[in-house]
Amino acid sequence: MSWNTARFSFELYPPRTAAAASALPATIDRLAATHPDFISVTYGANGSSRSSSLELLRYILDNTNVSPMAHLTCVGSSHAETNLLIREFLDAGIRSFLAVRGDPPADAAPGETGLGEVRSSAELVQLIHRVQAEREPYSELSVPGLDASAVLSSREHVQIAVAAFPNGHPTSHSVSQDIDTLLAKQAAGANLGITQLFFHPEDYLSFAQKAKDAGVLFPILPGIMPVTSPARLRRMLELSGEDLPSDLAIQLEIEPTEEGQREIGIAWATDFARTLLDGGAPGIHLYTFNQHEAVLAVLERTGLLSAGTTDSLTTEREHA
Numbered sequence: 001m002s003w004n005t006a007r008f009s010f011e012l013y014p015p016r017t018a019a020a021a022s023a024l025p026a027t028i029d030r031l032a033a034t035h036p037d038f039i040s041v042t043y044g045a046n047g048s049s050r051s052s053s054l055e056l057l058r059y060i061l062d063n064t065n066v067s068p069m070a071h072l073t074c075v076g077s078s079h080a081e082t083n084l085l086i087r088e089f090l091d092a093g094i095r096s097f098l099a100v101r102g103d104p105p106a107d108a109a110p111g112e113t114g115l116g117e118v119r120s121s122a123e124l125v126q127l128i129h130r131v132q133a134e135r136e137p138y139s140e141l142s143v144p145g146l147d148a149s150a151v152l153s154s155r156e157h158v159q160i161a162v163a164a165f166p167n168g169h170p171t172s173h174s175v176s177q178d179i180d181t182l183l184a185k186q187a188a189g190a191n192l193g194i195t196q197l198f199f200h201p202e203d204y205l206s207f208a209q210k211a212k213d214a215g216v217l218f219p220i221l222p223g224i225m226p227v228t229s230p231a232r233l234r235r236m237l238e239l240s241g242e243d244l245p246s247d248l249a250i251q252l253e254i255e256p257t258e259e260g261q262r263e264i265g266i267a268w269a270t271d272f273a274r275t276l277l278d279g280g281a282p283g284i285h286l287y288t289f290n291q292h293e294a295v296l297a298v299l300e301r302t303g304l305l306s307a308g309t310t311d312s313l314t315t316e317r318e319h320a
């Protein structure tokens with residue numbers, strides 16, 4: 001992929017405290033000013049963040065020109081509940097989704113999977129398309145000069161992204177099972193992949209090539225997070241179960257200052273993004289941790305920001 005056409009996007013999560021909620025609009029404004037393809041908002045499995053996710057998505061919709069992407073999960077839900085959830089988000093004006101299954105509760109009763117009726121992301125993708133089709137069976141366009149209207153055959157476009165796992169989903173038995181799962185998501189109507197965090201570029205590059213060879217046609221965006229402290233690195237490894245990037249871990253552990261650690265994380269993520277883009281990644285998806293400074297520094301150094309945006313970031317730093 002040419003660097004001129006490489007794109008970027010961001011991920012946020014619904015704020016968990018009042019202080020975090022009041023800081024978020026400023027972050028969203030800064031992220032939106034860079035004209036990302038979309039800003040995605042995570043969703044708590046079992047609906048734990050239903051209203052706070054929707055509130056954040058509405059904020060992005062009402063206050064920026066950026067398309068918000070709603071993560072939705074289906075784990076533990078019935079068809080009827082998932083149907084209602086999708087309808088509620090479509091009614092709010094959301095047209096872009098990341099359909100993930102979600103993790104079943106660890107304390108599911110013996111013999112129970114905890115999965116619910118919609119058992120996989122592929123089924124959720126299918127259901128989003130079906131609900132959208134039922135909401136909008138057809139559109140009409142009045143015919144000028146005639147008391148008549150024409151039926152529009154094409155419905156409003158819904159983008160549906162899905163999760164991809166360069167090192168395999170924890171419950172998957174082989175990479176080929178992961179690729180088969182992606183093919184099932186594609187058959188259900190998914191049109192974008194976004195990866196789990198990973199720390200070795202070759203993991204993504206070989207996975208993306210295998211997926212393409214197997215017939216996955218949609219772009220797969222690598223998910224990247226600038227890891228700016230040893231504590232955050234440990235947390236990320238715990239959540240993702242990925243292998244330790246030893247060079248980064250050592251650099252972060254021996255650097256005594258927070259500012260130095262931040263610089264290490266940004267420089268590391270910049271090199272990482274460059275290697276992925278050089279290797280053919282169509283763009284990058286940045287996990288922001290609800291903060292804009294580090295991800296914007298990575299984009300600026302990677303050369304993905306437009307000249308106008310870079311100027312305004314420089315001015316912002318000079319006035320800080």
Ligand code: FAD
Pocket residue numbers: 041042043044045071072073098099100101102103119120121122162163164169170171172177178181184194195196197223
């Ligand atoms: P699926 O695609 O359904 O796959 C799960 C497992 O089941 C895989 O091992 C797959 O191979 C297997 N499988 C799927 N279909 C079949 C089948 N038909 N037959 C046999 N095996 C099958 N979680 C949240 O709760 N909220 C979020 O907002 C969220 N956002 C995420 C964003 C990204 C980019 C990523 C990578 C993950 C996110 N997750 C989120 C985590 C996700 O919910 C978990 O990783 C979950 O365990 C798997 O979700 P999935 O959509 O990949 O599931």
